[in-house]
Amino acid sequence: MSRITVIVDGVSYTDEVEPRTLLVHYLRETVGKTGTVVGCDTSNCGACTVHLDGTSVKSCNVLAVQADGHEVTTIEGLSENGELHPVQKAFHECHALQCGYCTPGMIMQACDVLKNNPNPSEQEIREGLEGNLCRCTGYHNIVKAVQQAAGELSSQAVSS
């Protein structure tokens, strides 16, 4: 067992984990962050996407021990002061989710896409989300939501 200390959604946790434990299993089973889900075993689906030190990672592709000393943000830590993140808001407004299972990963990845490219084209959005699978929406409204969030984020940036 290895001792790790990880900040998850702003709270510091210190736990003993097996060296083989994946970050997603640590988040779900030890920390109780069940908002982050597992959708495959081959790192294809992206349902488990979280931010590690502010950058998106598939948490099934990271060992819990690799997160030692780092900061993780999950879907549960994305909204601030009870206010939804603009990407969360846009997913709701644009009906960019149906069953919602891919949604946490999709939102976390969309945030990352917009962080790296605040003004993406439709094609850039589609390519930025290529590692996240959705079976319900056909991606149409997800792309719309990311476009809408881009607009809101850039107008926020201008006004602040």
Place this chain on the structure above:
Amino acid sequence: MTITDDRTDTAAPELEIGKARRRKEDQRLITGRTRWTDNIQLPGMLHLAMVRSPFAHATITAIDTSEAKAAPGVIDVVTGADIKDVQGVNANAWPITPDQVTPTHLPVAVERVACAGEIVAVVVARSAAAARDAAELVDVDYDELPAVLDLKEAAADTVLAHPDLGTNKSAFWKLDSAEAGTGGDVDAAIAKARADGVVIEREFRQQRLIPAFMEPRSVVVDPTGEQMVVWSATQIPHILRFLISATMGIPESKVRVIAPDVGGGFGGKLQTTPEEFATIAVARRLGKPCKYTETRSESLLSGHHGRDQWQKLTLSAEKDGTVTGFKVELLADMGAYVAIVGGGVPVLGAWMFNSIYKFPAYQFNCQTVLTNKTWVDAYRGAGRPEATFGIERMMDELAAELGRDPLEVREQNWITHEEFPFTTVAGMTYDSGNYEAATARAKELFGYDELRAEQQRRRESNDPVQLGIGVSTFTEMCGLAPSRILGQLSYGAGGWEHASIRMLATGKVEVVTGVSPHGQGHETAWSQIVADRLGVPFEDVEVLHGDTQTSPRGLDTYGSRSLVVGAEAVVRAADKVIDKAKVFAAHLLEASEDDLEFKAGRFGVKGTDKGIGIAEIALATFTAHNLPDGAEPSIDADATFDPDNFSFPHGTHLCAMEVDTETGATTMRKYVCVDDIGTIINPLIVEGQVHGGLVQGIAQALWEGAEYDEQGTLVTGSFVDYTLPTAADTISFITDHTTSPSTTNTLGTKGVGEAGTIASTPAVVNAIIDAVRPLGVDDIVMPCTPERVWKAIQAGQAVSHEGERAAAPHFDEATPNQDPGAGSPSTTTEGSDQ
């Protein structure tokens, strides 16, 4: 009797119905406050891992569990023999013929496995990881048996999937319009056309697909306490409860099934699974809560598959394009077992192959066949996409044969809007529709004439990238189903739906529905419907579902039935609430019931300003201080609705595909669909259903296929190999609607959950064929990968098909060829490559 107008004009602004309400469901889903089955943790809960057969067909000779039992954290290892008397059975609920051959499907195999992935032992441990580790230590000895994997070979009965049954043929089902009295003799029509008309003969492959919902299936069983509680990622909690009771000998009243948040289904969770029964059996054996969650690889391997048919189709027409007959001969792969409605899925095609057309003679033949592969059952559309693909490909082939526009030939044969209600050659009565209006709108949005002109220019200039236009004018039958018809078809249950409305003292309204959503947005749509009906605020309506304790009666969600059947039950319950409340309103207002009118949630006395709101009446029944003598103090109501008929949404889908003739690569340029789904409750939700459906159907045309190797191993057993489309593979769609309200329910709704999937597959394939037809291609087997497209182009007039088989556009080789160009087809053999 059809009203056709633009959707946006029909929505009165003050009404909830028709409003693009944002979904009530979203808040918890976008913030991660969800309750997926795998999130559930109970004190002392144990975790299960399944030991699965690597062989497609084998006898189990010995199972050594000793090493696994000694592994750290392991509590027990359970074999089929250990639980053979208590594990229940995976039942077939729809024997399509009285003599259907139906192999017994045990949750955990006892003596023999009939497909790879069958469970042979269950490891129980204190953690999921420990269980999975120990599953590797279970030592199973198998004697391998010959496996039959190819559908056509299976139909020949040379190797048997179940030797004890003596045949692989499960059932033969036939509908003949001459015998049924609904039309003429199809063989006579074909014979006549061979003499003086046109006969089109094609064989199409509907490849095997995997539903691939995003949430892997999971089940938690808590056997402690008086009632056993089962949480399952299922579409069908009520049916699961019934079948647990019926096959495991547990009184139904001792079983509570909960479908919490369920992450997609698409038919894939319309099943009672071996994993559910095994988990129940183990939990009861140990007396402890148990959880099993599948891996994605297990999901792809052992959750049921869909489609998988060979379709032999013969269409006869006069030389002017009027179709005179259509004959359908299907071979349908059931896989190793006849799943819950496995046999019935291809049979649903019987009423759909004739589609929107006025065929005078029709025959549908379906042979279901057992193989040593994963069992096959409903996948989005279930029988209707297969049928729509068959007929829509054939109508394009007819148009090509005649050298005419494919929409024009369709219009010549379809039911005109003045002819509804129309009884088809298959015996179904279509209540409403307007194919002309949907097609006109679709052509306009698509820029049909401009794209045809561009296609012509590219053909003339020999552009290496050719443009093709694909048409699909589909209909489907939704709203499963009138119980009377289900009874005639020997289906094991009815098709009704149930709802309750509870008027709470605080003015809130609880709506209990028997359908079980898993992404469709019922909480929002039902709230809109009830808000209008009872005149209460949208926000005050709470929709409860998916728990057999709160929702004791229901038949769950599949077959686009929830809105058409389930919401109609809600409407009827709401009307009963109003009827009950009227008695109290009259009493409290000291007025005659005849003088009351109910409007916007208020009973008013006609001609006065006196009135009382329905919430006030709910409170008055709660306090019960001042009620009419002998009145029962409640305005709550239940309703059960059994539909008289199906509903028949339709639409026109147009797809433009660019095909690089040098590489075989295809690119979707434009996709337009105009669907007529009757009254729209929430346009936002409807569009979402259409988009998602489209991509699933497009995926069948272009990317997806469950492929086995010659040993019967699923080689597309992960998302690396089973290639779901990504955002980068797809485009944005243009969608619109025409509206011909259904006449079979109060709201005029028809159902939309499956439309996109049903319509889009032939639109895409027709577009690709249209692009390369001048190069001598008239079919490409799905998925139309660049390799297959390229090979088809290379082979010129060959038909690219799976297996070692000559292309055969004409089934009867002695018959004079109707198509001079296809007289001596060259041969392309195509393995199940991707």
